[in-house]
Amino acid sequence: MDAFYVSVEMQRRPHLARKPVVVCANTSRAVVTAANYEARKFGIYSATPAERARRLCPEAIFVEPDFDCYRQRSGQIMELISQYVDHIEPAGLDEAYLDLSGLERPRAAARKLKTDVHENTGLSASVGLGPNKLIAKIASAACKPDGFLMLTHQQAFARFAGLSCKALPGVGPKTAQRLSLAGIETIDALRELDPVHAAAIFGPQTSASLRRLAMLEDDRPLEKNRSGKSESRETTFEYDLEGVQALKPVVRRLSGQVCADLASHNRHGRTITVKVKLSDFSTYTRSRTLGEPTNQFETVAAVASSLLQTFDLRLPVRLVGVCVGGLENTNGDEEHDDPASQLRFAF
DNA sequence: TCTGGGGTCCTAGGACCC
DNA sequence: TCTGGGGTCCTAGGACCC
Numbered sequence: 001m002d003a004f005y006v007s008v009e010m011q012r013r014p015h016l017a018r019k020p021v022v023v024c025a026n027t028s029r030a031v032v033t034a035a036n037y038e039a040r041k042f043g044i045y046s047a048t049p050a051e052r053a054r055r056l057c058p059e060a061i062f063v064e065p066d067f068d069c070y071r072q073r074s075g076q077i078m079e080l081i082s083q084y085v086d087h088i089e090p091a092g093l094d095e096a097y098l099d100l101s102g103l104e105r106p107r108a109a110a111r112k113l114k115t116d117v118h119e120n121t122g123l124s125a126s127v128g129l130g131p132n133k134l135i136a137k138i139a140s141a142a143c144k145p146d147g148f149l150m151l152t153h154q155q156a157f158a159r160f161a162g163l164s165c166k167a168l169p170g171v172g173p174k175t176a177q178r179l180s181l182a183g184i185e186t187i188d189a190l191r192e193l194d195p196v197h198a199a200a201i202f203g204p205q206t207s208a209s210l211r212r213l214a215m216l217e218d219d220r221p222l223e224k225n226r227s228g229k230s231e232s233r234e235t236t237f238e239y240d241l242e243g244v245q246a247l248k249p250v251v252r253r254l255s256g257q258v259c260a261d262l263a264s265h266n267r268h269g270r271t272i273t274v275k276v277k278l279s280d281f282s283t284y285t286r287s288r289t290l291g292e293p294t295n296q297f298e299t300v301a302a303v304a305s306s307l308l309q310t311f312d313l314r315l316p317v318r319l320v321g322v323c324v325g326g327l328e329n330t331n332g333d334e335e336h337d338d339p340a341s342q343l344r345f346a347f
Numbered sequence: 348t349c350t351g352g353g354g355t356c357c358t359a360g361g362a363c364c365c
Numbered sequence: 366t367c368t369g370g371g372g373t374c375c376t377a378g379g380a381c382c383c
Contacts, residue, residue, distance in 0.1 A: 004383095024351095031351050034383095046383080051348045092354095092383045172381045205357080229355075236351060271375085281350075285377060321352085 001077070002124045002145035004094035005034040008073055009063045011122055020060040024050050028238050033065045037145065070094075073121065080120055084113050089222045097133050099222045107150055114148060130156060134218035137169055156216050161188035168213045175210075178202070190214040227329060230269065233257045234321025240279050242316050244308055247276075251308050254322040255301040262324060268293035269324035272300055274307040277319035286310050293328050300324060 001007065005023045010016045020039035024032045030050040042057035053060065074093040081088055087099035100106035107129065114127050128139025129150035138160060143149040151159065160167065165187060166176045182201055184190050191214040198207035212218070233254040241247060251274065262268065273287035286307040294300065304322050 027351090029349085029351075033351080047351080049348065049350055052350090055348070095383075170381070174380060203358090209357095230353090232353065234352060273376095283378080287376060289375060319351085323354095 001094040002126055003034060003036050004074075004123070005065060005070055006036040006039075006063075007123050008070060009066075010036065013063075016061055020044070020057050022053055022057075022060050022062050023065050024053065024062050026062070026064055029236050073123075077117060077121060077123075080117060081113065084109060087222050087224055089224055089226070097136065097222055100129070110150075111148065132216075132218035133220055133222070134169070134213070135216055138167060138216075141167070153216060160216070161186065161191075163187050165190050165214075170213055171210070187214050227327070228267075229327055230323055230325035231258050231261050231267070231327070232273075232321055232323035233261075234275060234319055236277075236319045237317070240316030240318050243313060244311075247308055247317060247320055248305060250320055251304045251322060252301045254320065255304050256297050258322055258324050259295050259297040259300055262295035262327075267327050268295045269327040270294070271324070271326040272303045272307065273321075273323040273325060274304050274311075275319070275321035275323065276308075276311050276313070276317055278313075278315040279318055280315055281318070282315075284311060287325075289326065293326070295324070 006021050009023055010021055018038065020042060021036045022032055022039050022044055023034040024030050027050075032044060032046055032048045032050060032053050034046055035044045035048070035053075039053075039057060039060050042060070044053045044056055044060065048056075050062075054062075070093050074090075078088065078090060078096065081096065081098065085098045085100060085103070089097040091097060098110075100109060103109045110127050110129055114125055117123065117125050124146040126140045126144040126147040127149070128136045128141070128143060130136040130139050131153050135151060135153065135156045139149040139151050139156065140147070142159070164176070164185060165171045165179050166173075168187065171179075178201065179185070179190065182193070182197075184193055190210060193211075193214075195207065195211065198211065201207065202210060235250065235254065241250075270291075270293045271287055271289045273285050275283065275285045277283045288303055288307060290299075290303070300322070308320075
């Protein structure tokens with residue numbers, strides 16, 4: 001979906017049309033959750049600090065996020081899509097991979113789906129089609145907003161060769177910087193990088209996976225019904241807190257919220273992790289794995305509290321978080337779909 | 348002006364088992 | 366005195382994505 005959260009908010013407030021709109025929590029240390037295209041013209045993007053966003057565009061309209069609403073709208077869209085195809089892999093609230101390989105006219109079906117989504121929700125999507133998830137994903141990003149792009153492997157190869165390596169999903173700022181130091185800026189330069197040289201820089205695994213990315217090769221199957229592997233809550237304080245005693249009640253509260261979420265989905269996990277971010281942004285975690293999965297508040301809170309004691313808190317604390325991971329499988333069968341499927345699609 | 352929250356996956360080292 | 370190889374689980378940190 002194009003600028004999904006902002007588009008939902010603008011739909012609720014028609015007078016915001018054509019104005020710069022930013023979805024952002026109303027707290028001192030917030031960052032932007034989503035910005036519409038008008039706001040992006042001012043240099044405001046997702047993750048821009050709120051204060052900076054206000055200075056970049058004082059006339060921008062700030063709206064507080066409403067994730068319950070976004071989840072509900074996302075559900076409607078996923079429901080609509082499921083009338084077209086059986087095989088859907090949601091990839092967040094505003095994005096999904098679809099397997100169109102069973103369809104006779106996949107391009108026409110995707111076209112109709114895009115129109116249908118707009119007619120039923122008033123929201124626009126960008127659709128990329130390709131022989132694998134990677135190409136579908138890059139194609140949908142390349143045609144945003146409100147775009148439609150279908151590419152063969154060969155066409156994608158030609159079209160994306162000159163793009164920055166950062167256009168490859170999985171290549172973030174750190175990897176891009178390391179590549180840049182090696183003189184690699186574009187996807188075709190990465191493709192032509194000597195494998196031995198690459199392995200010396202990135203190690204055998206990472207260099208091989210970077211190479212596959214640059215070749216636009218991707219054999220990941222579509223995975224539907226993925227169940228979550230962890231649930232967590234974390235909070236950044238308005239002002240840094242000092243000492244374990246100040247943090248204990250927060251850790252108890254977060255434990256309670258995580259357990260309530262787990263219980264509501266009838267899920268249980270074995271590994272409890274506490275995370276701490278200090279005033280200098282250094283981040284530490286401590287975890288403990290139990291013999292049996294749990295979602296009991298007293299159990300999680302007690303373990304989290306004892307983990308909290310093990311940190312070296314010489315600096316003030318900016319953030320704490322509690323995570324329960326190692327969630328047992330709820331619905332058993334992890335369906336891996338036919339890897340021979342030839343056509344995938346992302347929006 | 349400092350820099351969220353909810354996740355996934357990968358790596359690497361150590362413990363432990365056969 | 367010198368001491369393997371493989372596999373799994375756990376912990377900690379880090380990169381990345383939406």
